Amino acid sequence: MMDYDSSSARQDGFGIGGGPIGSVTNFFASFILSQVFGLFIIVFVSVWISRYLGGISFADSLLIFNFHPLFMTLGMVFIFGDAILVYRVMRNERKKILKILHAVLHGLALGLALLGSWSVWYYHSSKGIPNLYSLHSWLGLLTMGLFTSQYALGFVSFLFPGLAPGYRRIVLPYHVYIGVTLFVLAAVTSLLGITEKAFFSLDGKVNPRYADKPGAAYVINMLGLSIVIFVAIVVYLVTNNQYRRRPLPEEQALQLQNEETTSMN
Numbered sequence: 001m002m003d004y005d006s007s008s009a010r011q012d013g014f015g016i017g018g019g020p021i022g023s024v025t026n027f028f029a030s031f032i033l034s035q036v037f038g039l040f041i042i043v044f045v046s047v048w049i050s051r052y053l054g055g056i057s058f059a060d061s062l063l064i065f066n067f068h069p070l071f072m073t074l075g076m077v078f079i080f081g082d083a084i085l086v087y088r089v090m091r092n093e094r095k096k097i098l099k100i101l102h103a104v105l106h107g108l109a110l111g112l113a114l115l116g117s118w119s120v121w122y123y124h125s126s127k128g129i130p131n132l133y134s135l136h137s138w139l140g141l142l143t144m145g146l147f148t149s150q151y152a153l154g155f156v157s158f159l160f161p162g163l164a165p166g167y168r169r170i171v172l173p174y175h176v177y178i179g180v181t182l183f184v185l186a187a188v189t190s191l192l193g194i195t196e197k198a199f200f201s202l203d204g205k206v207n208p209r210y211a212d213k214p215g216a217a218y219v220i221n222m223l224g225l226s227i228v229i230f231v232a233i234v235v236y237l238v239t240n241n242q243y244r245r246r247p248l249p250e251e252q253a254l255q256l257q258n259e260e261t262t263s264m265n
Contacts, residue, residue, distance in 0.1 A: 075112030
């Protein structure tokens, strides 16, 4: 049976392993910094699309394409990252609420990603451009397939109908590992797509060359750097066991009860 120390598990008032107050401060500072760079992602991709790519519209196939970088960076980077952080940030909420919020945010990310995928597919089809020929598109297809599977399996395993506690404990490490891996893969795919679009749009014909470093190049590069820093901070917060959520007292009691029932059977 697992031994819980209920007197120290949440003694800091935030449930960070009974560690020093500095641990809480470092966590909050890192989380706030992640949200600052998440905001930078939204700002830079919005500026890039609105000022240098013509904006977004359903009336023009060229502008329909611009939903792709917007929805993919918003859904598969920013919202995906915040969905991963739910259990770290809202640690004093009941686990059931966190599961629902975790699923809702991932569902929102998936919905935006599907719309973003449709927009680029529609644009390519309308212009006679081949689909799925670049490394960016291959990784994107892989990421979308794995993300959808991970979402479905996670929903069934942890939310509804939900596996038995013993099976959930077996599945959880794999669920976490695959989730973090997919998050990094989504970021890499986004960076490849941003670079690909940069070279296509800044080719020296209608627009200046990328190599000449026009304003759009700086916005694109700042967007890429913001994604890298945001992802790095999120991965740090998620993989640092010091910041792992500790069970609430009632959750500890329930888990002990379940384990005692299992051992008796």
